[in-house]
Amino acid sequence: MFSKILIANRGEIAVRIIRACKEMGVATVAVYSEADKNALHVALADQSYCIGGPEASESYLNENQIISTAILAGAQAIHPGYGFLSENAHFARACRKNGLVFIGPDPESMERIGNKALLKELIRSTCLTVIPGTKTVASAAEARQAADGIGYPVMLKACAGGGGRGIRLIHSEDELEDAYYQATSEAVSAFGDGSVYLEKYIFPARHVELQILADEYGNAVCLGDRDCSLQRRNQKLLEETPSPAVNDGQRQGIIELAVDAVKKIGYVGAGTLEFLLDREGNFWFMEMNVRLQVEHCVTEMLTGFDLVKWQIRIAAGIPLNFIQKDVRIKGSAIECRINAGSCGALEMLHVPGGPSVRFDTCLVTGTVVSPYYDSLLGKLIVYAKTREEALRKMRAALCELVIGGISTNIEEQLRIVEDERFISGNYDLAFMGNR
Incomplete structure (x- = not known):
């Protein structure tokens, strides 16, 4: 196991990784931009280094500076988070060349799988429908x-990247x-890559993804499905x-196919296979994300498996110590992404509590939300034995969450979970007006 890990990220995911490392007895190194000098992840890490100006290109995307800092700090591995x-x-x-372990798939797998058009050709050799x-x-x-x-x-x-960028819906030749x-x-x-590809537009449909863990010894498990259909302009x-749209038989079938596909393509690490689910119950493979997902928390709440810890263990060469039958999908977990609608200093923060309520965030009173980075402030997650109970718990948690001094989307999230279409579970990608 590693004795020290550098976290090449910021915000709530940097805090999340530091927390996992502390629980594992692993020392942490934070890097930060000039805009983040007072950020929570900087204070929580065992060591912290400023690596550049406020723009991401000057700091969090500065590969040479990050690697140099890891070597200087004596870290054995780098966790990139997401984004x-x-x-x-x-x-x-570059990490491998400098004797550092990249906590994620190897570069060859990333190149093979990261290009979405090429990946589809690879997946066509499995039993998944593309x-x-x-x-x-x-x-x-x-x-x-x-x-x-x-x-x-x-x-x-777009063949590269994600986050809804480089995507266009085209209705006609004009x-x-x-x-x-x-x-x-x-x-x-x-x-930095302008290559694009075309695919058939399947509508109406739901966006369903499967969470995978796979080690270097040929073991792979699926930690269930997530419904990510609540999107605006391709942003979750x-x-x-x-997913309320998937029955137990469908779930078992697609999990078996997904695990088999991951083994066939030789993937190692945490990954997510993403599908469109049509009204006839057909799963259409779209792409695979070769990193931790923002929404990994709902899977952790439902299954009890810590995905960040398992990422670290797999990168350290430790095999999975559980098999598919050990993964129990019982109950319901829901996550609301809490985003900023403005910049400024946080004047007040009250986080909801209670059994099975979790708020992953980087916020403390006085935190300055800057214009340089993603608007995500935190993720509010609840778990309950039934979906109906989880919905009530989420409504209560949203009403209790207070973030003062800046505008947020808390009220919008409350409207969503109170909407009869969402309560019924009968919703799809058109819920927020996406066409």
Whole structure:
């Protein structure tokens, strides 16, 4: 096991990783930008180093500075969290070159799986059903020809990255050229890679994902499914597990196929397979995320397995000590993402409590929310024996959560969990007006 880990991230996920390391008896090293000098993760870590200016490009994306700091601090491994460098094969390779363990998949797997168009070709060799689509399309003309073959509407997607960027829904040929240049430009800006591909637009549908853990000894387990259909402009707002749209038979079947697929492609680490679930109950494979997901907490609350600790153990060469039958999916867990609507200093913070209520955050009174980073302030998670009880618990927790001094989306989340469509469980990707 590692004796010291550097966390190459900020915010609530940096705090989450530090907490896991402390519970494992592992020392931690925090890195921070000039804008984050008073951040909670800086105070909680055993060692902290400023690595650059407030812009992410000057600090949290500065590969050389992060690696140099890890070596200086005597860390053996780097945990990238999510976002920033978490899916960067070049950074993972640089870690290995400098004798550091990247807590995540190896760079070769990241390159093979990180390109969504190439991954679909790989997945087609398994028993999972892939959404009809193309390999990388090199021009608007090529995209137009492919779209004619697939049939409109189609989705144009960036091959690299995630977070809803580089994605365009195209209803007709008239929209294609503008959408192509918008998507490629956005992909270059966000990921440094403008390559895109097309896939059939499946609608209505739900966004369902499966959480996987796999070690280097050929063991793999699935920790159940999460429903991530509550989205605005391809950005997730709320997640729950298990999905109310998936029955036990469907769940067991797709879990078996997913575990088999992960073993066949030789993946090692924590990963998430993402699907569209249509009204006929068909699972259409979309992509795989080779990192910790923001919404990993609901899976932890439901199953009792600590995903961050298992990421660290797997990277240290420790095999999984449980099998699929040990994963029990009972009850219901719901997560609301609490986002900032403005910048400024936090004047008051009251966090809800009670059994099976969790708030993962980096906030303390006086925290300054800056314009440089993601708007996520924290994640409110509840668990209960039934979905009905979990909904009541979430409504109570949202009413109790107080974040003063800045605007947030707490009221919007409360409206969502009070909406009859959500309460019934009969919702899909159109809930927030996505088309």
